[in-house]
Amino acid sequence: MSGLIHRLSHSHSLVLLVYIHIAPSQEYRWIGVHRAQKQAPSLRAVPILFSQHSMASPLLLLPVLMAPVVFAAVLAFLVRPRPVRVPIKGRHVFITGGSSGIGLALARLAAAEGAHVSILARRAAQLQEARDAIRLATGVDVAIFSADVRDADAVAKAVEAAGPVDVLVCNHGVFTPQELEKQDLEEVRFMVEVNLMGTFNLIKAALPTMKQRTKVTGLPASIAIMSSQAGQVGVYGYTAYSASKFALRGLAEALQHEVIADDIHVSMIFPPDTETPGFAEEHRRRPDLTNIIAGSSGGMKADDVAKKALDGIKSSRFIVPCNFEGTMLSIATAGLSPQSSFLTALAEVLGAGFMRFMGLCFQWNWFSSIENWHSKKKGL
Amino acid sequence: MASLFFLFLLLLLPLVVVLLLLAVIVRPRPVRIPLKGRHVLVSGGSSGIGFALARRAAAEGARVSILARDPDRLRDACDAIRRDTGVDAAALAADVRDPAAVARALETVGPVDVLVCNQGVFVPQELERQSLEEVRFMVEVNLMGTFHLIKAALPAMKQRGKETGLPASIAIMSSQAGQVGVYGYTAYSATKFGLRGLAEALQHEVIMDNIHVTLIFPPDTDTPGLAEELKRRPEITNVIAASSGGMKADDVAQKALNGIKSAQFVVPCNFEGTMLSIATAGLSPQRSYLMAFNEVLGASLMRFIGLCFQWNWFSAIEKWHAKKKRK
Numbered sequence: 001m002s003g004l005i006h007r008l009s010h011s012h013s014l015v016l017l018v019y020i021h022i023a024p025s026q027e028y029r030w031i032g033v034h035r036a037q038k039q040a041p042s043l044r045a046v047p048i049l050f051s052q053h054s055m056a057s058p059l060l061l062l063p064v065l066m067a068p069v070v071f072a073a074v075l076a077f078l079v080r081p082r083p084v085r086v087p088i089k090g091r092h093v094f095i096t097g098g099s100s101g102i103g104l105a106l107a108r109l110a111a112a113e114g115a116h117v118s119i120l121a122r123r124a125a126q127l128q129e130a131r132d133a134i135r136l137a138t139g140v141d142v143a144i145f146s147a148d149v150r151d152a153d154a155v156a157k158a159v160e161a162a163g164p165v166d167v168l169v170c171n172h173g174v175f176t177p178q179e180l181e182k183q184d185l186e187e188v189r190f191m192v193e194v195n196l197m198g199t200f201n202l203i204k205a206a207l208p209t210m211k212q213r214t215k216v217t218g219l220p221a222s223i224a225i226m227s228s229q230a231g232q233v234g235v236y237g238y239t240a241y242s243a244s245k246f247a248l249r250g251l252a253e254a255l256q257h258e259v260i261a262d263d264i265h266v267s268m269i270f271p272p273d274t275e276t277p278g279f280a281e282e283h284r285r286r287p288d289l290t291n292i293i294a295g296s297s298g299g300m301k302a303d304d305v306a307k308k309a310l311d312g313i314k315s316s317r318f319i320v321p322c323n324f325e326g327t328m329l330s331i332a333t334a335g336l337s338p339q340s341s342f343l344t345a346l347a348e349v350l351g352a353g354f355m356r357f358m359g360l361c362f363q364w365n366w367f368s369s370i371e372n373w374h375s376k377k378k379g380l
Numbered sequence: 381m382a383s384l385f386f387l388f389l390l391l392l393l394p395l396v397v398v399l400l401l402l403a404v405i406v407r408p409r410p411v412r413i414p415l416k417g418r419h420v421l422v423s424g425g426s427s428g429i430g431f432a433l434a435r436r437a438a439a440e441g442a443r444v445s446i447l448a449r450d451p452d453r454l455r456d457a458c459d460a461i462r463r464d465t466g467v468d469a470a471a472l473a474a475d476v477r478d479p480a481a482v483a484r485a486l487e488t489v490g491p492v493d494v495l496v497c498n499q500g501v502f503v504p505q506e507l508e509r510q511s512l513e514e515v516r517f518m519v520e521v522n523l524m525g526t527f528h529l530i531k532a533a534l535p536a537m538k539q540r541g542k543e544t545g546l547p548a549s550i551a552i553m554s555s556q557a558g559q560v561g562v563y564g565y566t567a568y569s570a571t572k573f574g575l576r577g578l579a580e581a582l583q584h585e586v587i588m589d590n591i592h593v594t595l596i597f598p599p600d601t602d603t604p605g606l607a608e609e610l611k612r613r614p615e616i617t618n619v620i621a622a623s624s625g626g627m628k629a630d631d632v633a634q635k636a637l638n639g640i641k642s643a644q645f646v647v648p649c650n651f652e653g654t655m656l657s658i659a660t661a662g663l664s665p666q667r668s669y670l671m672a673f674n675e676v677l678g679a680s681l682m683r684f685i686g687l688c689f690q691w692n693w694f695s696a697i698e699k700w701h702a703k704k705k706r707k
Contacts, residue, residue, distance in 0.1 A: 181531075234581035240527070243574040247574030254507075260694065335660035336660060353679040367408055368407070370584060
C-alpha cells in the first residue's frame with residue numbers, strides 16, 4: 001500500500017485525506033461513504049480519522065464536513081457591526097477633493113446613480129470645470145464649494161451651506177514621497193494637516209447634522225475615508241504620507257464605535273497607485289527605491305477605484321480594497337478592525353497565517369532591494 | 381504504531397519547513413544594541429514611563445538626557461536619577477511642538493545613540509464632543525513632535541553610526557490604542573497609528589545606516605498621565621479598556637529597554653499585548669524567526685479572537701445606549 005498524506009489545515013482542526021491505492025488482492029475496511037470493491041483498483045480519497053483499521057460509521061465524516069459550515073455560522077453570528085445597505089439614490093453625497101482624480105470619478109458615479117452631489121476643493125476654476133464635466137457626462141448638476149480642508153471654519157461654512165449630508169466622502173489628499181532625512185518639515189506638516197486634520201475638520205463639521213438626518217430619515221448614513229495601500233504598509237519614502245494614512249485608520253476604528261448607535265457606518269478605501277493628476281505629481285518626486293518597492297502593486301484607473309469605493313460604501317464595508325493585491329493586503333492587515341461580512345471574516349481567519357507569511361516574504365524582498373541598491377550606489 | 385509515528389512526522393514536517401524558511405527570510409537581520417556608555421535621549425523623560433526608562437538606562441551605564449517642557453519637573457527627575465543611580469542626567473527644556481527648540485536642545489547634548497520618542501498627551505473623548513484644539517494638541521505633540529525629534533537627531537545619529545560602527549536605535553512609544561482604535565480614542569489612536577506608518581517607512585530608510593526602529597505598545601500604565609486621562613474618560617471607554625490589564629511604569633520601561641536592546645520592531649509589554657501584536661502584525665518587519673513562526677501560526681486564531689472582541693465591544697456599546705435611552 002502506498003500512501004500520500006495530504007494535510008489540509010482548517011481553522012486549526014486538522015483533516016487528513018489519505019489517498020490510497022487499492023490492490024485487488026487485499027481486503028480493506030473503509031471508513032466513510034465509499035465502500036471499496038475488492039476487484040477495483042483505483043485511487044480514492046477517503047477521509048480517515050484515526051486509522052484505516054478501525055471500523056466506524058459514516059457518521060464520523062459528518063463533523064468534519066460540518067466544521068466549516070458551523071464555523072461560518074459562528075462567524076455570521078459574531079461579526080459586528082451588522083451589515084447594512086447604504087442607499088445612494090436621492091441622497092446627499094458630499095465629496096472632498098472632488099474636482100479631480102478619484103474624487104471627481106466618485107462624484108460622477110454618484111451623480112449617475114441619482115444622488116444629489118456636492119464637491120469641495122480649493123480652486124474655484126477646477127470646481128467649475130468638474131461641474132461642467134459631470135453635467136456633460138450625466139446631465140446632473142453638482143453643487144460646488146470652495147474651501148481649504150485645513151481651515152476648520154471654512155469647512156464648517158461649506159458643510160452648512162451644502163445642507164445635511166448622508167454620505168460624507170473624505171477623499172482629499174496630498175502626497176509627496178521623500179526620505180525623511182531629505183524632506184522639509186513643512187512638507188511633512190502639509191501632509192498631516194491636509195490628510196489628517198482636514199479629515200477631522202470635515203467630520204466634526206458634518207457629524208451633528210448627519211446624526212439628526214439619520215434620526216429623521218431612518219436611513220443609514222456613511223462616513224467614507226480615502227486611505228491608500230500606503231495606509232496598510234509603510235515603505236521607503238513614505239514616512240509622512242503613511243503616517244497620515246495610518247492615522248486615518250486609528251480615527252476610523254474609534255469613530256465607528258462612537259457613531260454606530262446613530263446608524264452611521266464608517267468605510268475606509270485602500271486604493272493602489274491610481275492614474276490621477278495627483279499621482280503624476282507624486283511620481284515626479286519619487287525616490288528610486290520607492291519606485292522599486294512600490295512597483296510590487298499594480299496601478300488602477302480612477303473610475304475603477306471609484307466603482308469599488310462606491311460599492312464598498314453602499315455595503316457599509318469597513319475595509320474596501322480595490323484590486324487583488326489590495327484584498328491580500330487587507331487580509332494581512334485586518335488586525336482588530338470590525339468586519340460586517342461573515343464571508344470576508346471567514347477569508348480573513350483562514351488566510352491570516354498565510355498572508356503573514358506572504359508579508360514577511362515581501363519585507364525580505366524589500367530589504368534585499370534596499371541592500372542591493374545601496375551596494376550598487378557604493379560600487380559606482 | 382508505525383503509521384501513527386509516520387503521521388506525527390508528516391504533521392511536524394511542514395511546520396519545520398516553515399520554520400526553516402522563516403529563518404532564512406526574516407528581515408531586517410537581528411542585532412544587539414548596546415546601552416552601556418552610549419547616549420540615550422528620552423523625550424517626556426521627566427515623568428511616567430519616560431522617567432522610568434531614563435532611570436533604567438542610567439542604571440545600565442548609559443549617558444542619559446531627558447527632554448520635557450517643565451524645568452522644575454526636569455530638575456526633580458534628574459535629582460531622582462542621581463539619587464537612585466549616581467548618574468547625572470542632562471536636562472533639556474523644550475516643547476516637542478517647536479522644531480527649532482528641539483533642534484537647539486539636541487545640539488547641546490551632542491549625537492544620540494538611542495533616541496526614545498516617548499512624549500505623549502492623551503485626552504479621550506467622543507469626537508463629536510471634543511474640541512478641535514484638543515485633537516490638534518494630540519496630533520502636534522504625539523505625531524509632529526516625533527517627526528521633529530527624528531529630523532533633529534537623524535543626521536548626527538547617522539554620522540555617529542559611521543564613526544563608532546555600532547548600531548543605533550530610534551524607539552517610539554506607541555500604545556495598545558495604536559494597535560486598535562476604540563470608543564473615545566479617535567484623536568489619540570489616530571496619532572498612535574500614525575507613528576506606526578512613520579516607523580515602518582523609516583525602518584526602510586535608515587536600515588543601511590545601522591539604525592533600528594522600535595515601537596513599544598504599552599497598555600494603561602500607572603503614570604501621572606494616566607491619572608489625568610482617567611478623569612476625562614467616557615464610561616464606554618472604561619468598559620472597553622477593561623479588556624486589557626494595567627501595568628506599572630517601571631515594568632513597561634523594562635520591557636521597552638529589552639526590546640530596544642534586541643532591536644525588535646514591535647515590543648508588546650504584557651500577555652494581551654503579545655496577542656494584540658500577533659493579531660496586528662500586518663506587514664511589519666520581524667527580525668526573530670521564532671516570533672515570525674508564532675505570528676504565522678497564531679494569525680488565524682488571533683483574527684478570530686479579534687472578531688470576538690469587536691462582538692463584545694459593539695454589544696457593550698449597544699447595551700450602554702439602550703440603558704441610557706430607558707433612563
